[in-house]
Amino acid sequence: xxxxxxxxxxxxxxxxxxxxxxxxxxxxxxxxxxxxxxxxxxxxxxxxxxxxxxxxxxxxxxxxxxxxxxxxxxxxxxxxxxxxxxxxxxxxxxxxxxxxxxxxxxxxxxxxxxxxxxxxxxxxxxxxxxxxxxxxxxxxxxxxxxxxxxxxxxxxxxxxxxxxxxxxxxxxxxxxxxxxxxxxxxxxxxxxxxxxxxxxxxxxxxxxxxxxxxxxxxxxxxxxxxxxxxxxxxxxxxxxxxxxxxxxxxxxxxxxxxxxxxxxxxxxxxxxxxxxxxxxxxxxxxxxxxxxxxxxxxxxxxxxxxxxxxxxxxxxxxxxxxxxxxxxxxxxxxxxxxxxxxxxxxxxxxxxxxx
Amino acid sequence: xxxxxxxxxxxxxxxxxxxxxxxxxxxxxxxxxxxxxxxxxxxxxxxxxxxxxxxxxxxxxxxxxxxxxxxxxxxxxxxxxxxxxxxxxxxxxxxxxxxxxxxxxxxxxxxxxxxxxxxxxxxxxxxxxxxxxxxxxxxxxxxxxxxxxxxxxxxxxxxxxxxxxxxxxxxxxxxxxxxxxxxxxxxxxxxxxxxxxxxxxxxxxxxxxxxxxxxxxxxxxxxxxxxxxxxxxxxxxxxxxxxxxxxxxxxxxxxxxxxxxxxxxxxxxxxxxxxxxxxxxxxxxxxxxxxxxxxxxxxxxxxxxxxxxxxxxxxxxxxxxxxxxxxxxxxxxxxx
Numbered sequence: 001x002x003x004x005x006x007x008x009x010x011x012x013x014x015x016x017x018x019x020x021x022x023x024x025x026x027x028x029x030x031x032x033x034x035x036x037x038x039x040x041x042x043x044x045x046x047x048x049x050x051x052x053x054x055x056x057x058x059x060x061x062x063x064x065x066x067x068x069x070x071x072x073x074x075x076x077x078x079x080x081x082x083x084x085x086x087x088x089x090x091x092x093x094x095x096x097x098x099x100x101x102x103x104x105x106x107x108x109x110x111x112x113x114x115x116x117x118x119x120x121x122x123x124x125x126x127x128x129x130x131x132x133x134x135x136x137x138x139x140x141x142x143x144x145x146x147x148x149x150x151x152x153x154x155x156x157x158x159x160x161x162x163x164x165x166x167x168x169x170x171x172x173x174x175x176x177x178x179x180x181x182x183x184x185x186x187x188x189x190x191x192x193x194x195x196x197x198x199x200x201x202x203x204x205x206x207x208x209x210x211x212x213x214x215x216x217x218x219x220x221x222x223x224x225x226x227x228x229x230x231x232x233x234x235x236x237x238x239x240x241x242x243x244x245x246x247x248x249x250x251x252x253x254x255x256x257x258x259x260x261x262x263x264x265x266x267x268x269x270x271x272x273x274x275x276x277x278x279x280x281x282x283x284x285x286x287x288x289x290x291x292x293x294x295x296x297x298x299x300x301x302x303x304x305x306x307x308x309x310x311x312x313x314x315x316x317x318x319x320x321x322x323x324x325x326x327x328x329x330x331x332x333x334x335x336x337x338x339x340x341x342x343x344x345x346x347x348x349x350x351x352x353x354x355x
Numbered sequence: 356x357x358x359x360x361x362x363x364x365x366x367x368x369x370x371x372x373x374x375x376x377x378x379x380x381x382x383x384x385x386x387x388x389x390x391x392x393x394x395x396x397x398x399x400x401x402x403x404x405x406x407x408x409x410x411x412x413x414x415x416x417x418x419x420x421x422x423x424x425x426x427x428x429x430x431x432x433x434x435x436x437x438x439x440x441x442x443x444x445x446x447x448x449x450x451x452x453x454x455x456x457x458x459x460x461x462x463x464x465x466x467x468x469x470x471x472x473x474x475x476x477x478x479x480x481x482x483x484x485x486x487x488x489x490x491x492x493x494x495x496x497x498x499x500x501x502x503x504x505x506x507x508x509x510x511x512x513x514x515x516x517x518x519x520x521x522x523x524x525x526x527x528x529x530x531x532x533x534x535x536x537x538x539x540x541x542x543x544x545x546x547x548x549x550x551x552x553x554x555x556x557x558x559x560x561x562x563x564x565x566x567x568x569x570x571x572x573x574x575x576x577x578x579x580x581x582x583x584x585x586x587x588x589x590x591x592x593x594x595x596x597x598x599x600x601x602x603x604x605x606x607x608x609x610x611x612x613x614x615x616x617x618x619x620x621x622x623x624x625x626x627x628x629x630x631x632x633x634x635x636x637x638x639x640x641x642x643x644x645x646x647x648x649x650x651x652x653x654x655x656x657x658x659x660x661x662x663x664x665x666x667x668x669x670x671x672x673x674x675x676x677x678x679x680x681x682x683x684x685x686x687x688x689x690x691x
Contacts, residue, residue: 055658084657087606092412092599097651100405101398114513115600118524138513180510180605 048299049079049098050292051108053135054086058264059240059288060109062355063134066292067107070318074300079103088112095119099126105299107146109134113182117141129302131309133295134288135183139332143302143309144325146295147334148286154238154262155190157284157340159200161260162234165281169202170233173225175246175261177213177239187238206232211242218245226255237261243283247271250279259283265343269352273345282344288355291337294320298335309333379623379675383638390642394649401649404529409651411524411533412599413644417637418537418592419615421544422585424636426487427619428548429578430561430628431479435491436589436615438498439471440608443593445502448512448603457519464594465587471498472586476579483575495612503605511604520598533595540588545633553577561628617664618643621671639671 050067052060064080071078081098083090088111096119098106106128110116113136120130120141133146162172174191176184188208195203206229211218218241225232226249235250235257237243243263250257251271259271259280271280297317298307307313311333313325328334343351394401419436426433447464451457471494478490506512514520525532548554559567560574568574592611597603616626622639624631643664650660 055656079654081654082657084661085606085609087609088604089412089600089607089609090657093409093647093651094657096409096412097648097654100400100409100648100652101654102400112511112602112604114511114602115604117517117601118599178510 045075045077046105046300046303047077047079047101047103048105048296048303049081049103049107050133050295051081051083051091051094051098051106053083053109053111055082055084057086058355060134062288063109063292063295066289067296068292069289070293070296071300073318074296076300083111086111088115091116092119095123099123099128102126103128104303105129105131107131107133107295107299108137110137110141111135113138114141129299131295131298131302133291133298136328136330136332136334139328139330142332144298144307145328145332145334146291146298147328147336148288148291149338149340150336151186151190151329152193153336153339154187154284155194157342158187158236158238158261159191159194161282161284162203162236163200165258165260166203166233171204171206171229171231172234172236173206173229173232174208175218175221175225175235175237175239175242176208176210177242179210181213181239184238191236211237211239211245213239213241215241215245218242219249222246222249226253226257232257235259235261237263240264240267240285243280244268247279251277255279262340263343264355265348265351266353266355268343269348272343272348278345282342284340284342286337286340290320293317294323294335294337297323380632380635380638383622383635383642387638387642387645390645390649394645394652398649398652400652405652406645406648407529407531407534409648410644411531411595413647414531414533414537415592415596415599416611416614416618417640417644418540418588418595419585419611420618420636420640421540421633422581422588423612423615424544424619424622424624424631424633425548425557425581426585427616427624427626428557428561428628428631429581430564430626431487431578432616432626433475433491433582433585434488434612435471435475435495435498436585437608437611437613438495438502439468439586439589440593440596440611441603441605442471442498442502442505443467443590444597444600444603444607445505445512447593447597448514449505451519451597452512452515454516457522460519461594464597465590468590468593469583469587472583472589473579475586476582479582480575480579499605502603502607506603506605511602513602514597517601520601523595524598536591536595540591541633541637545637548633557581558629561630563629614643617668621668623671623675 048071050064052064068078068080081094083094091111095106095116099122106123110132116137117140120137124130130142131144131146132142134148136142136145166172174188176188207225209221209225211221222245225235235246237246237259238261240263243259243261244267246259247268250259260283262285263283264285268280268283271278274281294317301307301315302309306315307325309325311325311327314322316322323335325333325335443464446467447460450463451460475491475494479485479487523532548557556567556572556577559572560577564574618640619636620626622635624636647660
């Protein structure tokens with residue numbers, strides 16, 4: 001009896017929701033639209049969304065800021081969405097929500113290459129332009145990818161830095177993020193590729209250690225490297241968390257081992273210097289804000305039809321200059337922001353407050 | 356209805372209209388309607404069609420709710436289900452990548468889940484003194500460990516052939532298949548719990564497992580069946596999750612167990628056992644899903660959404676308690 005009443009109530013509730021859901025909408029936007037995407041057309045404003053890897057990721061937030069600035073300057077509406085956790089699973093919900101809202105484009109820093117395919121395909125079917133930035137999806141799930149720097153270029157500059165700091169010979173080690181991290185693994189592979197050249201033959205890569213992008217574990221791994229290899233000359237950490245932890249260890253212990261890699265200027269400012277008191281002579285990174293801006297211009301160009309995401313398409317990214325879409329290693333296309341930027345004692349002070 | 360000991364026997368059906376209208380489940384229905392009105396008023400894209408389209412991913416957690424409600428009513432808990440989903444999804448993807456026929460892939464998914472659940476049940480029924488939370492914490496780590504080893508250094512596996520999964524992710528009109536599957540299982544689990552001796556035994560065990568044992572209920576057999584069913588449903592959830600994610604990785608299924616428990620508790624099912632109805636859990640599951648979709652559409656900070664859900668959950672457990680205390684005070688006052 002009770003269950004019957006309950007199920008009747010439930011049915012009524014469903015029906016009521018339907019009525020309210022549709023009714024509320026009808027009265028709300030009256031005569032104009034039957035599709036949610038029309039809301040943006042009403043005001044003549046396009047809506048551009050950016051989806052980050054997770055909330056509270058400083059690098060991603062800089063990207064989102066750069067993205068938002070450009071979109072708003074160009075007169076568009078910007079939506080910045082953070083998933084509730086740093087998983088592809090959480091990003092799926094975010095994408096689904098954006099499809100419902102009828103946005104014009106989605107730029108996403110993917111947490112997994114393949115897991116977003118079903119939802120991003122659905123987005124593209126709904127006429128939404130999809131591009132990636134920072135960390136890409138597979139080729140079926142995107143129209144193009146805004147790459148911070150070519151993998152080869154990063155491998156090259158890091159190897160040259162190691163060669164330069166060691167003085168041309170000796171032992172060196174890598175302190176990476178997790179053993180599965182796609183970006184880091186690609187860069188390490190690129191470095192190993194570069195190392196085959198005769199120029200680097202006197203360098204000996206003793207170990208690739210994994211600090212899992214956790215400060216404590218990265219610290220432990222650095223200390224382990226120091227005790228295992230007394231002749232170690234250089235540690236190269238292609239991850240912002242790892243380089244920060246290693247820099248602190250080396251500087252605190254007044255170690256003669258030097259450091260280079262990819263790091264955030266704001267976190268690394270106190271460790272960068274040419275003398276023995278500082279552990280890191282110089283390091284690299286790209287400008288996340290520029291990456292976000294370029295991604296914004298890419299989204300705009302995709303939406304207004306200037307580009308379709310095919311290799312050879314060209315567009316102008318405001319005052320950042322002209323960019324061309326090129327073929328990527330994975331068979332898709334990409335837009336490369338430029339060479340990684342070098343931070344050394346001469347410029348670190350002006351950058352440390354930027355990001 | 357007070358027994359000799361002065362204890363009230365739970366789950367004696369009370370059929371008066373007033374009681375029905377004032378029960379927790381009816382209140383949840385009202386909340387459900389209010390939430391939908393609220394969501395529709397804050398977001399212009401909150402429509403029947405968009406809710407249905409966003410639903411499938413959230414609905415996978417509903418599969419876990421049904422058996423989880425049984426386990427909570429038993430007075431126990433299973434925190435390994437997220438890991439079972441992870442392991443089952445991993446095996447499903449690997450089976451699919453071996454180019455096995457889709458029906459075999461489906462069987463693998465269900466079988467892996469069922470075996471994991473059976474293992475949980477076996478340990479818990481063979482060594483009855485062990486607390487379920489600790490045992491399932493252990494198996495959670497084991498299942499996730501196996502999944503991570505199978506996933507290898509890459510930490511993720513992707514479907515090379517998505518055909519079969521595209522099929523189960525399909526729709527009838529605007530209604531996704533998964534909604535029908537959820538509905539069917541909702542009916543089965545609800546009827547079994549409220550209309551059969553099996554269901555009554557579950558309540559009996561939850562109220563007092565020793566008394567239930569002495570009155571001739573096969574306590575251990577029932578526990579084994581329920582834990583195995585939990586595994587089976589986790590396998591089913593993994594299957595549908597794979598059809599959304601086209602792959603599995605080490606984070607797949609993270610937190611699913613807690614979401615399922617939250618839905619059940621919000622629905623009025625007591626973690627102390629013996630109390631609550633599955634209907635309540637189902638409605639509260641729908642409430643949580645609708646709220647997430649609605650707040651997501653107005654681009655609210657996801658952490659804020661989690662805070663709201665957490666606050667709602669505490670409120671949900673608090674309300675009946677406050678109600679109970681007021682009643683108790685009245686009773687003592689009347690006795691004086």
